[in-house]
Amino acid sequence: MTKSGFVAIVGPPNVGKSTLLNSYMGTHLSAVSRRPQTTSRNVLGILTAPQGQFVFLDTPGLIQRKGAVYEFMRSQIKSALGDADLVLLMVEPRYKPDDELASFIKSIDKPVLLAINKIDLIKDKLTLLPLIDRYLSLELDEVYPISALKGEGLSELLKGLFKAAPRGEPYYPEAEITIYPMRFFAAEAIRESLFELYGEEIPYSVFIEIEEYKEQEGRKDLIQAILYVERESQKPIILGRGGEAIKRLGTRARKKIELLSGRSVFLELWVKVAKNWRKDPSFVRRATKPPEKYLPE
Ligand SMILES: Nc1nc2c(ncn2[C@@H]2O[C@H](COP(=O)(O)OP(=O)(O)OP(=O)(O)O)[C@@H](O)[C@H]2O)c(=O)[nH]1
Ligand SMILES: [Mg+2]
Structure with a gap:
């Protein structure tokens, strides 16, 4: 059985969305920096594995500021959410789930998996448990603690994504990693x-x-x-x-x-x-x- 689907990677600025895309692609496709709002338009990466194929869309950080640039960034996120079969919502441990996030999750009518990134920065991993519990109380399909930078938890997350993905044939030939020029x-x-x-x-x-x-x-x-x-x-x-x-x-x-x-x-x-x-x-x-x-x- 083969799975295939579009996955929108969304979340607040600077949580490591582009780093995750690059880790999965095994190549530096998407721009990464220490500063927020590095990504300003969607970046598409194709991952083909024995279980099937994902077309990842790395999006700009969710941000509520006014202005043409920010409106464009929000339109990019909206378009990725529209195209996606699955949504990978990414946060980092310093974020606490709030009402805004809860209603954002509610507004998405597709499976939402949550990744808590940058867990390499947490010395005592047990301290993550209450946070994971709080996220699980929202309408999420799964919660995965990961480190996109160090590669921790990435195969578990990928497995989870494949589990949630629809059945289907690959969209693109196996050798393609993107179709952007x-x-x-x-x-x-x-x-x-x-x-x-x-x-x-x-x-x-x-x-x-x-x-x-x-x-x-x-x-x-x-x-x-x-x-x-x-x-x-x-x-x-x-x-x-x-x-x-x-x-x-x-x-x-x-x-x-x-x-x-x-x-x-x-x-x-x-x-x-x-x-x-x-x-x-x-x-x-x-x-x-x-x-x-x-x-x-
Ligand atoms: N310690 C640690 N740092 C990380 C991890 N993942 C990403 N970072 C760092 O976090 C910063 C932001 O990473 P990006 O991948 O650019 O984050 P982003 O979510 O794409 O940011 P925007 O495009 O601005 O929304 C960079 O300095 C990364 O090196 C991680 O797992 N652990
Ligand atoms: Mg980015």
Whole structure:
């Protein structure tokens, strides 16, 4: 018997959703950082195992802030929840189940499994029991303590997901790990590098547009990306003295892209100002749009 299904990974910012996706994929597909709101659009990863196939959708963190960017992020979560057969709700031990979470769970008309991530940070695992009990009192199908980073509990969670998944044939060929194009992941690699190299609001103030992604036989692939900043004053920060900072950014992002694509890359970065783009819904939509259609024909 084969199982297959779409799994939406949802939860508050920074709990480790993207880390879990990467652990299951065995490759660094989704951007991870120490800071919240790293993921700004859904990332799709395909996991094929002997029991069947999951199409994971890693989503932006649930957040109630106002603004075009946040509205876009919420629309991404909504779309993943709509496409999902199963929902994997992720939290970490410092979160306590509250009414808001309870009503969120109630609002989902699909099986919801809960993962309490980052249990490697808990010395005495017994202290988790009351928390697990509190979660179990909500309308959840199962609760799994895990560490996405250290790999603890991941096979139990996967088993649980397969148990809850509908029967069905795999959606995609076994060898596929995603159906998003490399240009999507190139932008994500640049975003992750921004989080690693720049502080404060800079990583959030940049949106990345891949102008050109040319695979070239016999020579390096050519990628040209535009980094739009919100204000003129952010431009010199991105560039750094003598262009040092952006050079470092380019090198770091290029290495990530080369690792994922398995090809040599020439990455060109340009910085432009798009005044207050975060407040402009049409710009946000254009900038962050993931591939429209990902269900197989
Ligand atoms: N100790 C520990 N840290 C973890 C674990 N999983 C993730 N982290 C760390 O938590 C931080 C956030 O991880 P992400 O995977 O980016 O979290 P996210 O939920 O995708 O965050 P957003 O995309 O911002 O919503 C990173 O610094 C991770 O290294 C874990 O199991 N244990
Ligand atoms: Mg994330």
